[in-house]
Amino acid sequence: MERYGPETYGENYADVYDDWYGEDGRMAISQIGAPDAVADGITDLADGGPVLELGVGTGRLALPLADRGLDVTGLDASPAMLGRLRAKPGADRITVVEGDMADPLPGAVDGSFAVVLVGFNTFFNLTTAEAQASCVAAVARLLRPGGRFVVEAFVPAPEAHDGLSVRTVDMDRVLLDVAAIDPDTQLITGQRIEISEAGNRLFPYLLRYVTPEQFDALAAGVGLSLEHRWADWSGTPFGEASASHVSVWRRPA
Structure with missing residues (x-):
């Protein structure tokens, strides 16, 4: 798909995103974690530490995380998505950054975050294997010792x-x-x-899908080990029939 860049998805979907994918959205599907369920899960994993969400979009997850008192940074390549986020009540509690997930926060101090989150298939918006590997390597650098990388994604079929x-x-x-x-x-x-x-x-x-096993290999290549893999945010055990996964990799303490 020609002329498709990191910002293309957001620029095309920003004005309909909340209508489609909000908690009561027209296209909400069972594989999408409800914002409060995701926020509760991330709050437990962060243990009070700062959180970075890659592909923050309109703040579907970042705002509930901020509601729980977490220090939240949200990165997105789309000015239109970030404009929608900034216009929402409570957005001033989020550090909003325009940038590419393939190289997030290049100037940030190593070990800045307790959790880096990529929700709702957003990792697949990185459309080359090189960009995906670059993202995971950057995540490993940004995580503090004992920090966690959390991905919510569909299982490719x-x-x-x-x-x-x-x-x-x-x-x-x-x-x-x-x-x-x-x-x-x-x-x-x-x-x-x-x-x-x-x-x-x-x-x-345009998406480049990754299997759970490929995710594990990317994470292991930068020193992150799988800590949890669930079928959903309720902690349902992951199995061969699971249509989605919530995976948590941890940096050594």
């Missing part, structure tokens, strides 16, 4: 993401998803297509 699917049908609009999978590059190239009385609109996306 290429056959489930290839082709045409219907996402929502309302009285005034239909939302479709068209995607093509390249198993060699692990890229999913897609468009969300909104057909409504007001007209039609395209929402492009």
